[in-house]
Each structure stands twice: as C-alpha cells, then as structure tokens.
Amino acid sequence: MSNVLIVAEHLDGKLNPSTAKCVSAAKALNPAAIDIVVLAADPATIAADAAMIDSVRRVLTVTNPANANAIAQVQAPQVAALAAGYSHVFGPSTTFGKDLMPCVAALLGVSQVSDVMAVEGSHTFKRPIYAGNAIVTVEAPANAPVVATVRTASWPEANKGGNAAIEPASPDASLPAHTRYVGLAAGKSDRPDLQSAKRVVSGGRGVGSAENFKIIYDLADKLGAAVGASRAAVDAGYVPNELQVGQTGKIIAPELYVAVGISGAIQHLTGIKDAGTIVAINKDGDAPIFEIADIGLVGDLFALLPELQDALSA
Structure with a gap:
C-alpha cells in the first residue's frame, strides 16, 4: 500500500489551498496513509489548518529558524530525510513546488513526475505535454519512491473536517550554508490571489x-x-x-x-x-x-x- 508525504505550501503563516489539492491527488492512490509536513520557523498555526483537511492521518512539524523562508536548497534535505518510509512525496506544481521538488528528487536519486493531472495506478500518472495539446501517460519505477508535483488546476481542494494528529519531527539533515535568503519582491494587492481565486x-x-x-x-x-x-x-x-x-x-x-x-x-x-x-x-x-x-x-x-x-x- 502507498504512503504519501505532502509538503505543505504556506506564506505569512497561512496554508495555501494547493496543499488541499495535493491531498485530493494523493487520495486517488487509495493509500494506506497521507501525511503532511510543515516546515517553518513557527509551524503551529499552519499545522492546525493542515490537520483539518479530510483524510490526513498526521501533520509533521519541522521547527527551524532556517525554514522561516521557503528556500528549496534548505528545505529539500529535510524533506528527503523525512521521505524514508514513504512511497510517494507530493508537492504542488506552483512556483514553490517547481522550485523545491526537483531538489528533493535529486537527493533521493529519482526522476520527478511533473504536473500530475490524473492517477492511473500507484506508479502510473497522466500529465500534459506540448502546452496541454496532448496528454501523456508516464510510469515511474516501482522500486523507488515517487516524487511528483501535482497540477493544482486539475484537482479540487480536499474537504475540511479532518482531525489529524500533529507531531513534531526532527529530520537528520545537514543544511547548506551556500544559500541564504536575501529578500522577497512581491506585488501587494487587496484582490484575491490569482492562483487560488474563484x-x-x-x-x-x-x-x-x-x-x-x-x-x-x-x-x-x-x-x-x-x-x-x-x-x-x-x-x-x-x-x-x-x-x-x-x-x-x-x-x-x-x-x-x-x-x-x-x-x-x-x-x-x-x-x-x-x-x-x-x-x-x-x-x-x-x-x-x-x-x-x-x-x-x-x-x-x-x-x-x-x-x-x-x-x-x-
């Protein structure tokens, strides 16, 4: 049976809806368990929101000042260390996921499956190619963990109503010193976020x-x-x-x-x-x-x- 670890996307203490969409994709595997990992300097509030997503077994919290900002090179070793025991590691196909998940795949020595839009089997997925003009079926090796990004536009948000356990985690990972956070340039708007707006x-x-x-x-x-x-x-x-x-x-x-x-x-x-x-x-x-x-x-x-x-x- 599949065991899925989902990397939560969040910003300014708020969980991104893309995480619940990853849960929907994970549910299509009919897995034995779905866990979410929250990497942050203070993950408590984010983890509480993640624990409310239906079908989630537990939420792992990794508390580290180095996780205050989503730097792929810093977070990837921690996710890769936590991946032991999981058959699948999912992240959203957003800017966050496209940055992080290839690093996780490289550390685990596997090829990433990108933009999963349908699940055909535990290791068989459909994804778009040629600007969405064609859909290809890809099969990942059965003897290695599957690292994938989920095409959030193809999946609904999983329902709320869950009550997952929240557990601290301390991955045994060496964090790089050659990458550091300098700043984030982002447009400010009172309008809804384009990626998740209805x-x-x-x-x-x-x-x-x-x-x-x-x-x-x-x-x-x-x-x-x-x-x-x-x-x-x-x-x-x-x-x-x-x-x-x-x-x-x-x-x-x-x-x-x-x-x-x-x-x-x-x-x-x-x-x-x-x-x-x-x-x-x-x-x-x-x-x-x-x-x-x-x-x-x-x-x-x-x-x-x-x-x-x-x-x-x-």
Whole structure:
C-alpha cells in the first residue's frame, strides 16, 4: 500500500489551498496513509489548518529558524530525510513546488513526475505535454519512491473536517550554508490571489495600454475577482509579469474566467483549460478564444464593460 508525504505550501503563516489539492491527488492512490509536513520557523498555526483537511492521518512539524523562508536548497534535505518510509512525496506544481521538488528528487536519486493531472495506478500518472495539446501517460519505477508535483488546476481542494494528529519531527539533515535568503519582491494587492481565486478577470493586448487596464481592475473589483493578463499584455508593459496567465505564467482553474481583449493563443488557453465558465469579450468574432468560451460577447470592450458594470450594480 502507498504512503504519501505532502509538503505543505504556506506564506505569512497561512496554508495555501494547493496543499488541499495535493491531498485530493494523493487520495486517488487509495493509500494506506497521507501525511503532511510543515516546515517553518513557527509551524503551529499552519499545522492546525493542515490537520483539518479530510483524510490526513498526521501533520509533521519541522521547527527551524532556517525554514522561516521557503528556500528549496534548505528545505529539500529535510524533506528527503523525512521521505524514508514513504512511497510517494507530493508537492504542488506552483512556483514553490517547481522550485523545491526537483531538489528533493535529486537527493533521493529519482526522476520527478511533473504536473500530475490524473492517477492511473500507484506508479502510473497522466500529465500534459506540448502546452496541454496532448496528454501523456508516464510510469515511474516501482522500486523507488515517487516524487511528483501535482497540477493544482486539475484537482479540487480536499474537504475540511479532518482531525489529524500533529507531531513534531526532527529530520537528520545537514543544511547548506551556500544559500541564504536575501529578500522577497512581491506585488501587494487587496484582490484575491490569482492562483487560488474563484473568479478571474484578465486583459489582453486589446486593452491597449496600462492606463486602459483600469477598466479591467474596475470589473474585477465589481466581481470580487483576481486580475490576470495575457503574455501579450505583460510583454507590452500593461501589467507586471506576476499577473500572466498561460503556459509561461500561472495555470489556473477558477469557477469564472472573463477574458477581455484576449485573442486566445494556445499558450494562454493552456492556462485556463480547467476553468469552470469562460466568458470572452473581443471585437474580433473570429478570435480563437470564442472556440472554447462558454459565453461570448463580440464588440468594443470599452463599450461593453461599462454596460456590464452598470448591469452588475443594478
């Protein structure tokens, strides 16, 4: 039977929803046990949240000042040391997981399975390739632990209602001294986080300028949504790159995705293919975005968006 260890993602003392999505992926293995490890300077609050996730047996806490910031080279030796006795080690396919999990795989001497979107067996998984245009089935060696990142857009958050035991852990690992934390540059916003938001409004090249992007922010505020953008909008300097959605940006799966002035390049569609309802607003009725949209509005976005906001206010 499988035993799964999940590395919790957290920031500023809050557990990221990606952790609960990893639990959903782990449950698809029908494992004997699912454990979560929280590495932090003070993991108590985070561990309490993780313990509430359904189907989790226990939460391991690794308390160390070196874990105050998520540095892959520091955390990977600790995760690798804790991996003994586990058949699978999962992390989210987010910036955090993409940084950490390859280091864990290297220390364990195995190849990583990336972007798991479906579980076919204990060592057989499906993952997207070619910008999501094809799905490949991969099989990991049965005689080695499986280190994998979970495509969070493909899995729902596991339910709350659990009451897992919380236990301290002290992995026997030598931490490197050649890597140190310098600082974190991150945009501050009162809007929901793009990666986990239930609603997202994105703007593309058709918005025209950074000044015009205010109309996207206004609609997002009206809907209580996060703001995203196409690569074309980011490359044009309309918005910072942390808002980019797509193959080279963030892969998201909101319940509602509103694409404004976005033509629908395949790289962008890759990032939203798992969204619940897709609404496209574009003046070009032949834009590729309409082929995958559930609702389409053809017209000038600068005329349609104010009308939409008025209707939402009515």
